[in-house]
Amino acid sequence: xxxxxxxxxxxxxxxxxxxxxxxxxxxxxxxxxxxxxxxxxxxxxxxxxxxxxxxxxxxxxxxxxxxxxxxxxxxxxxxxxxxxxxxxxxxxxxxxxxxxxxxxxxxxxxxxxxxxxxxxxxxxxxxxxxxxxxxxxxxxxxxxxxxxxxxxxxxxxxxxxxxxxxxxxxxxxxxxxxxxxxxxxxxxxxxxxxxxxxxxxxxxxxxxxxxxxxxxxxxxxxxxxxxxxxxxxxxxxxxxxxxxxxxxxxxxxxxxxxxxxxxxxxxxxxxxxxxxxxxxxxxxxxxxxxxxxxxxxxxxxxxxxxxxxxxxxxxxxxxxxxxxxxxxxxxxxxxxxxxxxxxxxxxxxxxxxxxxx
Amino acid sequence: xxxxxxxxxxxxxxxxxxxxxxxxxxxxxxxxxxxxxxxxxxxxxxxxxxxxxxxxxxxxxxxxxxxxxxxxxxxxxxxxxxxxxxxxxxxxxxxxxxxxxxxxxxxxxxxxxxxxxxxxxxxxxxxxxxxxxxxxxxxxxxxxxxxxxxxxxxxxxxxxxxxxxxxxxxxxxxxxxxxxxxxxxxxxxxxxxxxxxxxxxxxxxxxxxxxxxxxxxxxxxxxxxxxxxxxxxxxxxxxxxxxxxx
Numbered sequence: 001x002x003x004x005x006x007x008x009x010x011x012x013x014x015x016x017x018x019x020x021x022x023x024x025x026x027x028x029x030x031x032x033x034x035x036x037x038x039x040x041x042x043x044x045x046x047x048x049x050x051x052x053x054x055x056x057x058x059x060x061x062x063x064x065x066x067x068x069x070x071x072x073x074x075x076x077x078x079x080x081x082x083x084x085x086x087x088x089x090x091x092x093x094x095x096x097x098x099x100x101x102x103x104x105x106x107x108x109x110x111x112x113x114x115x116x117x118x119x120x121x122x123x124x125x126x127x128x129x130x131x132x133x134x135x136x137x138x139x140x141x142x143x144x145x146x147x148x149x150x151x152x153x154x155x156x157x158x159x160x161x162x163x164x165x166x167x168x169x170x171x172x173x174x175x176x177x178x179x180x181x182x183x184x185x186x187x188x189x190x191x192x193x194x195x196x197x198x199x200x201x202x203x204x205x206x207x208x209x210x211x212x213x214x215x216x217x218x219x220x221x222x223x224x225x226x227x228x229x230x231x232x233x234x235x236x237x238x239x240x241x242x243x244x245x246x247x248x249x250x251x252x253x254x255x256x257x258x259x260x261x262x263x264x265x266x267x268x269x270x271x272x273x274x275x276x277x278x279x280x281x282x283x284x285x286x287x288x289x290x291x292x293x294x295x296x297x298x299x300x301x302x303x304x305x306x307x308x309x310x311x312x313x314x315x316x317x318x319x320x321x322x323x324x325x326x327x328x329x330x331x332x333x334x335x336x337x338x339x340x341x342x343x344x345x346x347x348x349x350x351x352x353x354x355x356x357x
Numbered sequence: 358x359x360x361x362x363x364x365x366x367x368x369x370x371x372x373x374x375x376x377x378x379x380x381x382x383x384x385x386x387x388x389x390x391x392x393x394x395x396x397x398x399x400x401x402x403x404x405x406x407x408x409x410x411x412x413x414x415x416x417x418x419x420x421x422x423x424x425x426x427x428x429x430x431x432x433x434x435x436x437x438x439x440x441x442x443x444x445x446x447x448x449x450x451x452x453x454x455x456x457x458x459x460x461x462x463x464x465x466x467x468x469x470x471x472x473x474x475x476x477x478x479x480x481x482x483x484x485x486x487x488x489x490x491x492x493x494x495x496x497x498x499x500x501x502x503x504x505x506x507x508x509x510x511x512x513x514x515x516x517x518x519x520x521x522x523x524x525x526x527x528x529x530x531x532x533x534x535x536x537x538x539x540x541x542x543x544x545x546x547x548x549x550x551x552x553x554x555x556x557x558x559x560x561x562x563x564x565x566x567x568x569x570x571x572x573x574x575x576x577x578x579x580x581x582x583x584x585x586x587x588x589x590x591x592x593x594x595x596x597x598x599x600x601x602x603x
Contacts, residue, residue, distance in 0.1 A: 016515065020469035046516040046548060048470055051477035080547055083477040086484050322497040323452030 003029045007069075008056070011041035014049030023052060026059075034060055039070045050081035057084065111319075118315050121237050122245055129242045135235055140243035141250075148209045148244070149251030153258060156204050160192075160259040163200060164266020167191065172275050181275040185285035188267030193290050193298045197260030199346055201252070202305035206338035210309040213244055214334035217317025218327040226318070241314045245307070252306040253299050260298065301349045305342045312338045360423065362387040362519060362551050363408060368417035370400065370407045370575075377403045378575045381417070387518075390545060390552045390565045392583075394597065395572035401555045402446065402523055404572065409443065409521070410434060422518075439467040442512035444522040448504035450496040450511070456483065457492050460511045467515060482510040485540060487533075501528040509537070513544060519551045520544065526558045538564045559598070569594075 001022055002009045008029060012018070037053060039045075057064050064084050095103065129136060171187050217240060220226050229236045264286060271277040316334040320326045361384035370378035377400045385391050395401050406412045408419050410426060418427050421437050429437070450459050460479045464470060470478070483489050486506040496504055505525065512520060520541070526534040538561050544550045556562060562569070562583070569586040571579035571594050579586060579594045587598055 016468045016470060019474065020471070023471050023474065047478050047481060048468065048474060048516070051470075051474045051481065054477050055471075055473050077547055080485070080543065081478075081481050083481050083484075086480055087489060322495060325453035326497070 001025055001029070003032055003034070006033050007036040007038050008034050009038045009041065011043075013044040014039070014042050014052065015044060015046045016048035019048045019052045023055075026056060030059065034062070036067050036069055037062070039068065039074045042071065042074050045074050045077045047077075047081040050078055051083065053078070054083050114319065115311075115315055118237075118318070119311055122241055122311060122314065125235065125238045125242050126245045126249075129238060129246065135238040136243055137239065141246045144243045144247035145251055147212070148205065148247050149255060152204060152208055152251075152255065155208070156201055156255055156259050157262050159204065160197065160200060160262040161266045163196060164188065164192065164263035165270055167196070167263070168267035168270035169274070172270055176275065181271070181277055182281065182285055184267060184271050184275060184277070185282045186289045188264050188271075189286035189290040190294060192260045192263040192267070193294045195298070195346075196263055197256050198298050198302040198305060199342065200263075201255045201259045202302060202309070202342045203339055205248070205252070205255070205306065206309050206342060207335055209244075209248065210313045210338040211331045211335050213241075213310060213313030214317045215327055215331040217241075217314055218320035218330045221318060221320050222323055222327060236318075237314070241310065244314075245310045248306040248310055249303065252302050256299060256302045297349070297353055301346065304345050304349075308341045308345065309338050312341065359386045361385055361420075362422060363553070364420040364423075365404075365408060366418045366420075368404070368407060368419065369415045370403050370412060371415040376415075376575060378407065378572075381572075381575075381577050383570055383577060383580050385551065385553055386568070387551045388545065388549050389567040390541065390554065391568045391570060392562050392566040393553065393555045393570045393572065394557070394562075394594075395578075399572045400575045401572055405443075405521055405523060405553070405555065409438070409441070439463070439515065440517055441519045441521065442515065442517035444505070444509050444512045444520070444525055446523045446527070448496070448501075448508035450504055450508055452496050455493050455495055456488070456499070456507045456510075459496070459507065460514050463511065463514045478514065479510075482514055483507070485513075486510045487536070502530070502533060505529065506533070506537070509540075516548050517550065519553065521553045523555045524557070525554060526556055526561050531560075534558060534561060535564070541565055571597075 002011075010022075014022070037056060039053070042049075053068070054064075056062075057067065060067075064078075064082065068078070070078060168184055168188055171184055172181070175181055175183055217226070220236075220240065226236045226240075229239055268279060268282050271282045272279055313334045316330040316337070320330045322329075363385035365381055365383050368378055368381040369376065381404060393401050393404065403412065407414045408421070410419075414427055418425055420426065422440070424433075424437065426434055426437060450456070451462070454462075457479055460482060461475060464475045464478060468475075480489065480492065483492055486509050488503060488506050488510065491499060491503060491507065496507070499507060505528065509522070509525065512522070522541075525537055525541075529537065541552055541554070542565055545552055552565075554561075554565070566583045568582055569579060570577065571586070571591070573593050579589060579591050581589070586594055589595060
């Protein structure tokens with residue numbers, strides 16, 4: 001690049017390999033009076049070279065029709081690759097605060113409406129599906145029950161046992177100081193039956209089955225499998241969601257019961273080894289303090305947790321946007337939302353039973 | 358006699374125990390449009406992917422730009438790849454990025470060009486494929502044909518020496534397909550590009566092909582110019598040019 005007689009002369013190659021150096025060199029000449037860019041001696045030019053020339057023209061505020069001197073080869077390349085003749089491309093819309101607020105509110109209300117419709121659909125088809133299996137794949141409930149229930153049993157058992165041990169150990173240290181060792185049985189019994197068993201099971205299922213439900217449905221949505229089902233006159237909720245709903249409804253009380261008993265067993269180990277209580281005393285005390293009402297509360301709320309997992313997983317799955325990235329996003333959102341609503345429902349449940357509303 | 362830009366010798370490709378390509382030898386010459394033909398599943402895409410080392414060849418050798426690439430180290434091969442543009446069958450755009458950002462990837466990764474220059478290049482390439490209005494859209498918002506055009510814009514972002522297109526016209530309307538052919542010819546002439554295309558579109562072949570490679574059941578059946586292909590006695594090739602399909 002050379003400056004002479006109010007012109008900037010280029011020679012040799014003007015390609016993606018030479019442009020970066022020329023771009024760095026150009027500021028040296030930007031204060032000069034330049035009327036023409038002379039490209040007569042350019043031997044090779046590509047789209048990067050043309051973009052560079054366009055950039056110089058724009059910085060110098062020159063008109064390409066009047067300021068370029070080109071040989072034939074450069075002229076053909078320029079006519080193909082110049083950005084000066086492009087139609088204005090609309091840039092991304094930046095919405096102002098109030099538009100964003102309004103749009104966000106509308107989206108929120110729409111999501112609530114969609115959620116209510118989905119709950120109604122799932123409830124209706126799940127009830128109908130008990131008596132009429134049409135529109136469901138044969139054996140799908142059993143297949144789902146194996147995945148949601150049997151496959152999850154190991155991890156739920158392990159974590160319940162650890163939780164039982166931790167809970168008993170933490171309380172034992174305090175109870176010993178007051179000679180109230182026996183109350184570890186009360187604590188383990190009531191807390192595992194009414195709270196820890198259901199919520200631990202629900203959180204594991206939200207992470208395990210909730211994510212699987214959301215990603216499976218989202219992938220089906222992205223790959224047009226849901227549309228294909230609709231085209232075959234098959235209701236996707238009935239075909240895909242209802243078997244999961246039935247399976248989780250069957251499995252959740254069994255899993256919660258297993259979690260509760262294993263957690264209490266963890267407490268029993270601590271009571272026997274650390275608090276010098278006999279197993280018989282501990283078990284009798286648990287049976288004495290835990291009422292049928294506690295068991296109903298624990299099992300009852302676990303159904304709601306399970307349904308929340310299926311409904312939220314399905315909602316996010318059906319509302320996926322985009323491709324592979326969208327599937328990942330809705331899976332994460334489904335798990336977070338499921339855990340959030342499980343805890344909110346648990347809080348409401350606690351308030352109801354605490355105040356006997 | 359021109360020196361080949363891609364030279365394949367005795368290439369064998371396998372998936373597990375199944376042989377997909379058997380003893381393929383062919384040359385692709387610079388500044389020509391070479392069309393690879395063959396029935397579905399005959400190994401056309403496998404051939405391209407083996408040439409580009411997306412699959413490791415079972416046996417044989419591949420030379421690109423006169424360099425043996427089959428056992429070339431990754432870094433050296435990356436330099437070769439930066440001179441090759443590939444349009445995949447389904448576009449293979451990154452779904453999480455806008456079209457603009459998709460095309461920016463090779464420009465940002467393989468050049469030191471400034472942001473302004475890159476932006477101009479992207480907009481020009483999108484204009485070339487008639488997709489300026491989709492600059493800031495994401496792939497999920499585009500139709501199949503639009504995705505293919507966006508992917509072509511990405512493939513030519515670096516003005517590659519070799520452009521490889523796997524079924525570029527599939528899913529496109531005849532007008533867009535014809536304009537794509539025109540664009541391919543323009544790129545070939547303007548940038549002295551070598552173009553390798555897998556296609557079944559007879560009209561497209563007549564418009565752009567200089568050389569035809571015909572593969573059948575993993576074997577090379579014909580390799581010659583378009584004129585030679587039209588006059589050959591090989592039944593499969595003859596049938597294709599007579600009826601326009603396999």
